Amino acid sequence: MTEAVLKYLEENRESLLGKLEEFLSIPSVSTDGAHKQDVLKAGTFVANYLKEIGFQSVEIIETGGHPLVYGEWLEAKDAPTALFYGHYDVQPADPYELWDSEPFEPTVRNGKLFARGASDDKGQVFMHLAVCEAYMKTEGRLPVNVKVCIEGEEEIGSENLVPFLKNHKDKLAADFALISDSGMVAKGQPTMLYGLKGFTGLEVTVKGPNRDLHSGLYGGAVKNPAMALSHILASLKNDQEVVTVPGFYDDVEALPAEERQLMNEAPGENYPESVGIPQTSSEQGYTVNEHIMARPTLEINGMYSGYQGEGTKTIIPSTATAKITCRLVPGQDPQTIQDKIVDYIESHVPDGVEVSVKREALSAKAYKVDPDHPLLQKAADQLSEAFGKETVFVRLGGSIPVVESIDQLFNIPVVLLGFGTPEDNLHSPNESFPLDHFHKGMEVLVNYYHDVAQVK
Template structure:
């Protein structure tokens, strides 16, 4: 590893963290129209920073929504590999504001953690790459490999315009592999290779009974109660052993390899009672909680409602009941196929006397998985080791990042997820923070990684 680069990072730590603080001060909340100009300012920050470092081509590309920052430095030459670095400069809303110990857009350091909205998700992690690029340029005058930056402003609102940009500008964004630092580690100092995420599909449905709420005394025994019909329908979807009982749900699931089960058994188990308040983990029959969350599909009811919800009693048969379902999918499962199998199941099981109204969730994603033995992944594990002094663990996660599937399907390039977040970061919640120790260790990891992948072409 280049001592000069690391020395630069040590020497300029205060200055760089101040730059990050300036970046964090911009309330680039993508979902709130009132912050449209702030989002633009955050895009400008990124563009100006990389222009200042010496990136050759820097563009703020307009979209129908918030702009995308594209920048490239191709000075490593045609023999060197090209990396596409993806990240996002937009942030989640900060409310409820009253729960923040310090204002969300006035960054402060407490107990060696930097507190502000976006410190971990994802401004802080994006900035780590910028800091490393700066150090390379200022000391060696160049980057180890060719770099294309794609930093978007709509991740927190579903990356609404990214797919079409990636699809239309194939040549511009083409690279040998991608790096994304927008994820976390299983514990605060445990380097974590994230090699798979789940896909996603959803469905909302309403069971319609009588045209109005009815008197339970006068009509109980004459009409089907939509809430009871809903209970029967929902209970028919999954049994008490957490096995989904929808026909064909598991048909296309890639089986969990014995080698992966070994990797998963090495992952330190989350302290579930502490993080969830639940004494007992419950997972699919035949699989541990780690295996189920990481690598087996799930079906969850996210919301359900109907009838009287106030204090006390109201003796009605309600006119309708609604439930919202989502599934997390694993490699092999097609979101649309699963959505249709859910619909088939519900239509087949809906009892007489009530009608079913279906609403397909428009968002969906396929699962993403990269071979944990891929050389780029193995190298990431080695760089993590150098940065954190600890051997990395290999995990898949139950979350979904649609951009992974897009990059995968459009460019067929491997994606390396180099995340430095921690379970204590409180993403999307009040008091988001990021440990400065991981900022420092992450920089070492990134310096090593960019150098070590130089020959990967």
């Protein structure tokens, strides 16, 4: 019953890829004020495409930050309504010199499309739009009702998304949410995500002397802020990857033996090879898969103090700063975890320095859905069919804060249908998306849109 739609996609491969490349060539870097107009341009691209397809009430909605794009098609009587979410903004592309082709000049090499945003998330957003186009051009209708909400601030924390969702709860009401902003555990290995991690963050600054000091004249009188920061950071996590902040694990939900087993059966990346490390490191008592999927983490994302240039500058630096984020699991409250870390740091300030902690406003709870839900099972079936391999069910180490917000606000299941791969270099130079995932993924979406029309 979906032959015509699939044929349309097949026959229009070239022009659809060209259109995606046009989308990817817009440098919609949301974190960089210099790209504000580019972000708007990418949003406008989405809005125009929605109109072309035949969506109604298409709007570019101002938010105070970067705009949201909304559109809806609601003529599938008796069929369920999907709320499709995605984002059209991208991470910064620097360091540019590490890219083999320009990040905003999409290039196909070895069956992959290279560009910033190819996988995260423009490429995957585009797949849904192209599938809708194919349905409309062939059948003149979609099998389900679709409300599309594509934001431009995902890479900077989706600050304006939740207020928008809250303020338009009735308008956005749906039977389920559909998001393609994730990946498979391995290339060609269909994967259903049934859980995501939460998130909290902070920045620690150790303030020592009021200026950089001569290390000879002041060494022995003045505590070194970089050394004091090292002591603080080293006290947060031990060498066995166990977070040593008191109470950090208190509310972590126990991990049933059978779920652990499933996690360990899920194919894993060959990390030493894929990222060039001597060996993996995971929390004492847990495997890498278990730690990534179901145990919380605490990571230093950045750290700086004093002289960073060539050679030597014999100073005691004035300050030292570290940025820290945690990924959280079901049971952990982001605010409580942030409090515990801040309290611990503030109650262990070394003598001779001052310590200030800046709390990151952005946070999210972890999310988990029943993997046996028919909406997930139908997606898994189509994935298995298209990729010729049994779909695995996994939890993700990453966070998609909007998922938790949708869960809380609408109380509907969220289907995370991700087509990326671990080799996509998300947030890194040479981001890419395999073309076979792009094409097979659209096939999955065509059939899934068809199948879920029956679920109510």
